[in-house]
Structure formats: C-alpha cells, structure tokens
Amino acid sequence: MVGGYAGKFLDIDLSEEKIRKVSFPEDVLRQYIGGRGLGARILWDRLGSRWEEVDPLGPENLFLALTGPLTGYFHGARICITGKSPQNNGIIGSTVSGEFPIELKCAGWDGVIVSGKAEEPVYILIDDDRVEIRDAKHLWGKDAKTTLKTLTKEVKEELDSRHSRYGILKEPSMIYIGPAGENLVRAAAVEQKWSHAAGYGGYGAVMGSKNLKAIVAKGTGPLPQVANIEELKKLISEYEKIAFSRDRIRRWGTGYTSYEVGSQRSSEPVRNWQEEWHDEKAIGGDRFDLRYWVKRYWGDYGCAVTCMKLAVVKAGPYKGAITDNPDYELQAYLGPNLGIFDAGSIIYLSSLMEDLGYSGINGGNILAFAAELYQRGILTKEDLDGLELRWGDVEAFAELARRIATRDGTYFDILAEGTYRAALKISELKGVDVLPYAVQVKGVEVGAHGIRSGKDYTRDICYACSVQGGDHTSTVRDAYSDMAMVFADSAVYCAVIRWGGNLNGLDWRFLRAVTGWDITEEEWNRELGHRIIHIQRAAELLGGPDVRWKPPRDDDNPPRFYEPLPSGPYKGSAPTRSEIAKRRREYYDAIGWDENGIPRSDVLKRLGLPDVDKALEKIR
Amino acid sequence: MAGVEKKIWISRDFLKCTGCRRCEIACTLHHENRIWPEASRIRVFMLVPGVEIPHLCVQCTDYPCVESCPFNALSVDERTSAVLVDREKCTGCGSCIEACPGRIPHIHPRDGYALICDLCGGEPKCVEACVNAGYYALRVVREGPSVSHNLFARRPEDLTRDVAENLYGEKAEELI
Numbered sequence: 001m002v003g004g005y006a007g008k009f010l011d012i013d014l015s016e017e018k019i020r021k022v023s024f025p026e027d028v029l030r031q032y033i034g035g036r037g038l039g040a041r042i043l044w045d046r047l048g049s050r051w052e053e054v055d056p057l058g059p060e061n062l063f064l065a066l067t068g069p070l071t072g073y074f075h076g077a078r079i080c081i082t083g084k085s086p087q088n089n090g091i092i093g094s095t096v097s098g099e100f101p102i103e104l105k106c107a108g109w110d111g112v113i114v115s116g117k118a119e120e121p122v123y124i125l126i127d128d129d130r131v132e133i134r135d136a137k138h139l140w141g142k143d144a145k146t147t148l149k150t151l152t153k154e155v156k157e158e159l160d161s162r163h164s165r166y167g168i169l170k171e172p173s174m175i176y177i178g179p180a181g182e183n184l185v186r187a188a189a190v191e192q193k194w195s196h197a198a199g200y201g202g203y204g205a206v207m208g209s210k211n212l213k214a215i216v217a218k219g220t221g222p223l224p225q226v227a228n229i230e231e232l233k234k235l236i237s238e239y240e241k242i243a244f245s246r247d248r249i250r251r252w253g254t255g256y257t258s259y260e261v262g263s264q265r266s267s268e269p270v271r272n273w274q275e276e277w278h279d280e281k282a283i284g285g286d287r288f289d290l291r292y293w294v295k296r297y298w299g300d301y302g303c304a305v306t307c308m309k310l311a312v313v314k315a316g317p318y319k320g321a322i323t324d325n326p327d328y329e330l331q332a333y334l335g336p337n338l339g340i341f342d343a344g345s346i347i348y349l350s351s352l353m354e355d356l357g358y359s360g361i362n363g364g365n366i367l368a369f370a371a372e373l374y375q376r377g378i379l380t381k382e383d384l385d386g387l388e389l390r391w392g393d394v395e396a397f398a399e400l401a402r403r404i405a406t407r408d409g410t411y412f413d414i415l416a417e418g419t420y421r422a423a424l425k426i427s428e429l430k431g432v433d434v435l436p437y438a439v440q441v442k443g444v445e446v447g448a449h450g451i452r453s454g455k456d457y458t459r460d461i462c463y464a465c466s467v468q469g470g471d472h473t474s475t476v477r478d479a480y481s482d483m484a485m486v487f488a489d490s491a492v493y494c495a496v497i498r499w500g501g502n503l504n505g506l507d508w509r510f511l512r513a514v515t516g517w518d519i520t521e522e523e524w525n526r527e528l529g530h531r532i533i534h535i536q537r538a539a540e541l542l543g544g545p546d547v548r549w550k551p552p553r554d555d556d557n558p559p560r561f562y563e564p565l566p567s568g569p570y571k572g573s574a575p576t577r578s579e580i581a582k583r584r585r586e587y588y589d590a591i592g593w594d595e596n597g598i599p600r601s602d603v604l605k606r607l608g609l610p611d612v613d614k615a616l617e618k619i620r
Numbered sequence: 621m622a623g624v625e626k627k628i629w630i631s632r633d634f635l636k637c638t639g640c641r642r643c644e645i646a647c648t649l650h651h652e653n654r655i656w657p658e659a660s661r662i663r664v665f666m667l668v669p670g671v672e673i674p675h676l677c678v679q680c681t682d683y684p685c686v687e688s689c690p691f692n693a694l695s696v697d698e699r700t701s702a703v704l705v706d707r708e709k710c711t712g713c714g715s716c717i718e719a720c721p722g723r724i725p726h727i728h729p730r731d732g733y734a735l736i737c738d739l740c741g742g743e744p745k746c747v748e749a750c751v752n753a754g755y756y757a758l759r760v761v762r763e764g765p766s767v768s769h770n771l772f773a774r775r776p777e778d779l780t781r782d783v784a785e786n787l788y789g790e791k792a793e794e795l796i
Contacts, residue, residue: 106658149796168726194670229649229653295670297636302640320790
C-alpha cells in the first residue's frame with residue numbers, strides 16, 4: 001500500500017444495514033489524494049449521472065468523512081466532511097480538527113462513506129476491524145456536550161471491558177451532530193470535541209437526514225507506514241521550527257483579531273454587514289484573554305501551533321459557557337454582526353451555537369439577516385412569536401438560535417433553510433425583495449472577511465467565483481490562488497500555519513516522505529488541483545433538485561458588497577459591478593470556463609474528465 | 621561529579637497540557653519508529669475536552685508494579701529510577717496494571733508486553749517535545765525521589781475530575 005494510507009474505506013449503507021470495505025486503486029489516490037479531492041471523485045462516480053435528482057437531504061445522498069495521506073503526519077489533524085451540500089447543492093469540502101481521524105486511521109480506515117437512511121436514530125461504532133451500527137435513540141435531541149459526554153462514557157466503558165487485557169485504552173473520538181443537524185437545519189455543523197465544527201456545506205443536516213447521530217472510532221494500531229520515516233522525522237523538526245517562530249498565532253490564535261479587523265481593515269461584519277468598521281476595544285483580545293482564557297495554548301493531535309485557547313465564563317449571567325477563543329470568525333459573527341460588543345456575551349453565544357450543533361459562521365449570518373429584517377419592519381414581533389430582535393440583545397439572539405435549530409415556529413422553520421432560501425421564501429410571503437440583505441454566495445453564507453475596503457485578504461471575486469461559495473478558507477483570486485487550500489483539504493491537514501507565511505514547499509516534501517509520490521506543486525496547480533475544482537464546479541452547476549445556479553449571474557457578490565462602506569477610514573469604498581464582471585471574465589479564462597462559467601470541453605478532455613464533460617453537455 | 625542527582629523525574633502540569641499529543645508522537649517515533657498513540661508510554665487522556673491528562677509512570681518509591689510481577693520481568697534502572705521491562709520475560713499477564721494505583725502500564729497492542737515509561741535512558745523525548753514548544757506541561761526535575769511523586773499514580777478519570785473542577789468550576793459536575 002502507498003505510504004500514509006490505511007488502504008481501505010468503510011462503505012456503510014444505513015438503509016440496508018450493510019457494512020462493506022472498499023479500496024481505491026493507486027492511480028485514483030495519486031490523482032485525488034483524499035479528503036476534498038477524493039470526496040469529489042467518489043461523489044461524482046456514484047451520483048454524477050443523476051446529480052440533479054439527488055436530494056441532498058434524501059437517503060440517496062452520501063455522507064463522507066475522509067482523511068488524507070498527511071493526516072496525522074503533517075501537524076494538526078483534521079478530517080474532511082463532504083457530500084452533496086444542502087447549501088449549494090454542489091460539493092463542498094469542509095474540514096474539522098480533532099482526534100477522530102487519528103483513531104480512524106489507527107483502526108485501519110482512511111474514511112467512511114455513508115449512504116441510505118437508518119430507520120431510527122443510530123450511531124456507527126468503529127473498534128478497529130469491528131464495525132457496528134448501533135441504537136442512538138437515547139441521544140437524539142441531546143445537545144453537543146451531553147452527546148459527547150454520554151457517548152464517550154458508555155463507549156469507553158465498553159471498549160475497556162472488551163479490551164481488558166490491554167489495560168485501559170484512551171477514550172474513543174467522534175464526529176457528531178446536535179439538534180440543528182437532527183432537524184435538518186441547512187447550516188448545521190458536524191462537530192468534534194467542543195467548539196470544533198465543520199460548518200460550511202451544512203453536512204450536519206446530511207447526517208441528520210440519515211438518522212445518524214455520530215460516528216465513534218477507536219483504533220489500537222499505528223498510523224500507516226510511510227515511504228521514508230527518517231525524512232518525515234526531519235520534516236517534523238523543520239515544521240516545528242517554523243511553527244515555534246510564529247508567536248502571534250500561537251499566543252493569541254485569531255482571538256485578538258476582532259478589534260483589529262474591524263478598526264484597522266474595515267472588513268468585519270457589523271449588524272449584518274451594514275457596516276464593516278468599528279472601534280470597540282471592549283471586544284479586544286485582551287478582554288477574552290485576561291478574564292476568560294483558562295488555557296492559553298490548546299490544540300489537537302500533533303499540533304505545534306495550538307492557536308486555540310480554552311475560554312470559560314466563571315461568573316455572571318453566562319456562567320458555565322465554554323468555547324475556544326472563540327476564533328475571529330465567531331467573535332465577529334456572534335459579536336459585532338449582532339450588534340454585540342462584549343467578550344462574555346460572545347463566548348456565551350458561541351457556546352450555545354455549539355451546543356445546538358449550529359454553525360457559528362453560517363448560523364451567525366442567518367441570525368443577523370433576521371435581525372435586519374426586523375430592523376426594517378419586514379419581520380415583526382408577531383412573526384417571531386413575540387421575540388423582539390434588537391441589535392445587541394444577547395438573550396433575544398440566543399432564543400432565535402434555539403428556535404431555528406429546532407424549527408420551532410413558522411418563521412424559525414423558514415430561517416432554518418439558510419439565508420438564501422429563507423430570503424426567497426420571505427420575499428414571496430412579504431411581497432418585498434429581501435435578497436439585498438442576504439449576505440451569501442450561491443447558498444453559502446460568507447465568512448467574516450469583507451471585500452469592500454480592499455484591506456483584507458478577501459477581494460473582489462474571492463467568494464463570487466469560488467466553488468466553495470462563501471467559505472473564507474478557500475477563496476480565489478486567480479486560477480492558482482486556492483490550489484494550496486485544495487491540497488490541504490485533500491491531503492487533509494490544518495493549514496493555519498500557512499497564514500503566517502510561505503512554507504517553501506514543505507507540504508510537498510511531506511507528501512513525498514509519506515507517500516513516496518513525486519507530485520510537484522506545479523503538477524498540482526496545473527492539473528490535479530484543477531480536476532477537483534472542475535468536478536466541484538460541475539456538481540455546483542448541475543445543482544438541483546431545489547436550486548440551480550445560473551452564472552455569470554450567480555457568480556456574484558451579495559448586493560450588500562456593492563453598497564459603499566458607510567463609516568470608518570474607508571468610508572465610501574466598494575467595488576463596482578463592471579470591475580467585478582471584468583475580474584470574473586479573467587477568472588473564467590484562466591481556470592478554463594466558458595462565458596457562462598461552464599468548464600470548457602477542451603479543458604476537461606485535456607484533464608482526462610470526459611465523464612464530466614459529457615454531463616455538462618445538457619447545460620452548455 | 622559527586623553529589624549531583626542523576627535520577628530524574630518527569631513533573632507534569634495538567635493545566636498546562638495543550639492536548640497536542642506531540643509527546644505521544646515523540647515517544648513512539650523513538651520507541652516504535654512510527655506514530656502509534658496506543659503504543660505510547662505516555663498517553664494523553666481527554667475524557668472531557670480541555671481536560672488533557674498526560675498519563676505516564678511516576679516511578680513510585682515502593683515500585684508496586686515491580687513487586688507484583690510473577691515473572692521478574694520488571695526491574696528498576698538504578699541510574700535513572702525508571703522501571704525497565706524485559707520483553708523476553710514479560711508475558712503481558714497484566715499483574716503490573718493491577719498493582720499500579722493509576723493503572724498506568726498497558727499492554728503493547730501488537731507485541732503483547734507491558735509498556736512502561738523507561739525515561740528514554742535519562743533524556744525523555746516527550747519532555748523535549750513539550751519544552752521545545754514552550755508549554756512545560758512536562759519537565760525533567762532532578763531533586764531525587766519523593767513520596768509525593770507516588771500521588772500522581774491515579775486513574776485518568778480521577779485526575780480528570782480534579783482538573784475539570786479547576787478549569788470549569790461548578791460546571792465540571794455536568795461535564796463528566
């Protein structure tokens with residue numbers, strides 16, 4: 001077997017209660033690597049011919065949790081969650097940190113492919129070679145912390161007695177959903193540990209649609225053999241030297257950036273992006289750090305950066321709230337974006353969103369969208385069962401989140417469909433066009449980095465033309481700018497280290513040491529990475545059954561991003577539509593899409609994707 | 621040099637443990653020449669997220685594990701104070717696990733012998749990994765044996781309960 005791979009994947013049909021083992025030939029692995037890339041290939045092979053008919057929340061969809069060859073070797077273990085996305089009806093690769101992928105690989109599996117739907121709530125238990133589908137009725141409806149506690153305890157006790165001759169084993173690890181996923185909320189996250197979520201894509205809802213509460217894994221074996229262990233040891237030291245030199249990301253994580261992004265870059269969502277500037281020192285990193293951080297360095301398996309910090313509220317009305325930093329995204333989306341400028345309140349709302357299994361980014365966007373409609377008198381107190389959604393009202397937003405996560409009431413049920421779908425429905429019900437207030441791209445709520453000031457890393461078409469929609473981690477500038485992230489999401493490791501500067505090819509040397517493959521960055525950028533993008537694009541364009549995107553119209557920014565910034569040092573700044581149209585054309589040309597944004601036949605044939613080419617004929 | 625304490629002890633500060641588990645990676649790269657979490661002589665338990673518990677031999681002053689071995693497979697390294705396991709003699713019977721108040725020894729998942737920290741002969745790799753990162757959850761101390769060291773030989777769930785309360789206060793009760 002190629003180094004870094006366990007060599008087999010679990011293929012579980014919940015309808016038939018069948019558990020099979022599948023493997024992929026080396027040339028497929030070499031081309032698609034793992035995670036996001038291999039996931040796109042598997043989805044296309046199995047569902048591509050009838051993509052438009054596949055309901056993302058129906059039993060025919062697949063739920064994939066895939067590692068990659070670098071998972072566990074390159075610092076910062078992650079797993080990539082994918083499937084047909086209930087947000088953009090294409091394919092989104094969404095990664096989440098934690099020990100689950102380590103346990104999975106040590107159990108001898110590279111990933112899990114789940115199809116069908118269980119009759120009643122279940123979880124999957126992977127104990128090395130022994131794999132079972134188990135009753136999870138007692139966990140259904142339970143929040144994140146209760147789910148994690150209950151399953152960790154009961155599974156660990158059982159595994160310890162099953163393997164008693166080994167002494168005690170470390171606890172198993174799991175991916176799981178909260179109530180939002182169970183209730184098919186389209187921004188439901190797949191979670192690990194606490195405050196670790198794969199939010200983009202809405203795959204928590206896909207798990208929920210399959211009646212799948214969790215996948216729990218325990219592996220007693222080693223990580224797979226690698227091609228060159230001595231070289232790997234050297235690379236680990238080299239990586240650590242780079243990591244240890246980056247003090248800011250290590251000491252503060254992104255926990256200090258909410259003040260900076262708002263006050264200096266003017267690119268932070270404030271009250272549903274009505275502004276992107278604030279100068280509120282009350283949400284400075286020091287306010288989180290000094291009062292709430294009980295661990296200033298917190299990380300996942302193998303991490304040398306430990307950008308996470310453990311935050312606990314120990315006094316006051318939000319006593320007992322626990323989360324990570326929170327990171328910048330949640331600070332922004334559950335803070336200024338809701339008109340909240342208080343560290344403790346933001347920790348409380350982050351903790352709550354995680355308990356609900358509701359993506360803090362995507363969900364935070366939806367909460368603010370609803371609040372803006374309330375501000376404008378489009379949604380009323382009556383619509384919201386008496387809830388008054390005033391900016392800055394922490395308890396009102398907490399209640400809104402709970403009601404959406406449980407789809408408890410007419411408008412809460414509508415908001416559970418996500419910003420884009422809710423906007424369509426509310427426009428229809430109210431007879432007012434509310435799409436101008438929906439800050440999303442092709443069904444995916446955008447990350448907390450605006451484009452209007454031009455001072456952040458996010459610019460012009462970075463979301464508009466990305467196959468990951470609003471995802472702030474994998475944005476585009478030109479045909480090559482997102483290739484490094486496509487690689488990180490496919491080899492599946494945490495790319496936080498990249499943000500501190502260039503790695504000088506270290507990741508490619510890791511790939512060689514682990515797999516033995518001689519893939520160069522150039523080959524990846526020109527060929528392998530683009531294949532993945534084109535498959536994701538084809539799936540996104542085919543879409544269906546409930547939405548279908550029409551580029552170039554839908555390869556665009558949310559209308560709000562064309563409104564000049566109303567405040568701050570970059571007041572008046574915004575891109576023009578003609579500027580964006582030009583950048584979009586340039587991107588299409590560079591990546592190999594035609595004037596309607598459809599991957600060109602010659603490009604697909606050159607890359608060896610005739611099946612994708614054929615499927616796109618019907619929309620050309 | 622006469623009078624210099626050669627015997628070492630790995631002090632552990634659970635509140636400083638980041639959960640990065642680079643200690644496990646360093647341990648198994650050294651002993652197994654690969655990465656193998658359950659074959660690590662130091663294992664970080666995380667029964668509750670945020671409460672990460674590095675679990676490894678404390679070199680009790682009375683060495684109950686050594687006493688308990690029916691096959692004389694365990695001995696004490698006089699130089700470092702580590703418990704050494706003779707892989708030829710060890711049958712993996714588990715007596716040492718039962719004898720340890722913290723159930724710290726465990727059996728190698730493939731090779732079937734007892735895994736106990738050998739202090740890497742005096743320069744423990746796990747400590748190096750932790751100190752290099754600046755965490756100091758693990759440190760080497762050279763102050764000689766102490767019965768207070770014995771107190772760290774506790775089960776992961778008991779250590780978790782204490783550390784959880786330290787971190788989470790009253791809330792800890794709900795989380796365990």
